[in-house]
Amino acid sequence: MCQKNKFKIALCQTLVEDNKENNIKRVVKLIEEAVDNGAKIISLGEMFNCPYRNDAFKIYAEEEGKSETLNILSSIAKEKGVYIIGGSVPEKEGEKYYNTSFVFDKEGKIVGKHRKVHLFDIDIKDRVKMKESDTFSYGKNITVFDTQYCKVGIAICYDMRFPEIFRIMVQKGVKLIIVPAAFNYVTGPAHWEIIIRGRAMDNQVYFCAVSPARNENESYLAYGHSIICDPFGKILGELDEKEGILYSEIDLDYLEKVRSELPLLKHRRLDLYSVNEK
Ligand SMILES: NC(=O)CCC(=O)C(=O)O
Numbered sequence: 001m002c003q004k005n006k007f008k009i010a011l012c013q014t015l016v017e018d019n020k021e022n023n024i025k026r027v028v029k030l031i032e033e034a035v036d037n038g039a040k041i042i043s044l045g046e047m048f049n050c051p052y053r054n055d056a057f058k059i060y061a062e063e064e065g066k067s068e069t070l071n072i073l074s075s076i077a078k079e080k081g082v083y084i085i086g087g088s089v090p091e092k093e094g095e096k097y098y099n100t101s102f103v104f105d106k107e108g109k110i111v112g113k114h115r116k117v118h119l120f121d122i123d124i125k126d127r128v129k130m131k132e133s134d135t136f137s138y139g140k141n142i143t144v145f146d147t148q149y150c151k152v153g154i155a156i157c158y159d160m161r162f163p164e165i166f167r168i169m170v171q172k173g174v175k176l177i178i179v180p181a182a183f184n185y186v187t188g189p190a191h192w193e194i195i196i197r198g199r200a201m202d203n204q205v206y207f208c209a210v211s212p213a214r215n216e217n218e219s220y221l222a223y224g225h226s227i228i229c230d231p232f233g234k235i236l237g238e239l240d241e242k243e244g245i246l247y248s249e250i251d252l253d254y255l256e257k258v259r260s261e262l263p264l265l266k267h268r269r270l271d272l273y274s275v276n277e278k
Pocket of ligand 1: 038046120156157158159161181182183184188191
């Protein structure tokens with residue numbers, strides 16, 4: 001029995017190889033397992049169907065309305081009656097490509113679509129180099145959607161380093177934030193946990209980040225460590241770098257308790273916070 005204020009979430013951390021069919025098979029298997037274990041909202045990781053490489057994105061990209069990957073996620077969401085946050089996939093629209101997360105409701109309808117708004121262009125000398133903007137265009141929206149449980153916000157990976165978007169989500173009524181992400185072996189150990197705990201604590205929300213598993217044969221070594229943090233900043237569970245599913249109960253009564261006992265959101269000084277930044 002699932003009450004409206006308490007429900008189980010599952011984060012599926014799957015291995016991604018250079019084979020779309022195999023990647024999708026793995027995802028389907030873990031979603032089915034998560035459903036059998038009572039999960040009501042299930043999320044996948046960033047680029048769950050495609051290696052995280054510029055030379056793969058265009059080859060793997062699909063168009064909304066003609067996408068086999070999205071059709072499969074929609075069918076399982078409908079068949080099993082669960083919400084699926086479809087990690088992210090390379091999306092093609094016209095001549096442009098985006099790093100996009102599609103969200104499916106219990107009828108299999110797309111109820112949310114987030115195109116990554118901060119593209120990961122970094123160069124940590126001799127360690128990690130990536131320039132997503134070589135392939136992708138920038139998304140233009142902050143994305144929230146309704147579920148039967150609460151309002152949910154979605155962002156993708158590098159987006160999580162920009163706190164402004166999460167505060168806006170909370171101003172829109174979000175209580176659960178889900179971020180498909182693929183940090184790496186350098187920035188992951190340094191920043192992953194601290195960012196996630198900070199965003200959860202400042203905004204008094206449940207904050208989940210979902211990674212692919214690490215594939216040692218790939219050039220980009222994902223950090224893994226899918227994680228769920230509660231509104232008090234406590235980590236409720238974290239995986240290692242291998243394939244697996246992370247479960248936790250989301251308790252919206254507990255969230256309200258945290259917000260009423262430590263009323264940070266009410267104590268904001270909105271009269272002080274605006275600046276004309278160029
Ligand atoms: N896929 C990404 O956006 C990676 C972001 C990342 O690793 C970071 O440190 O930020």
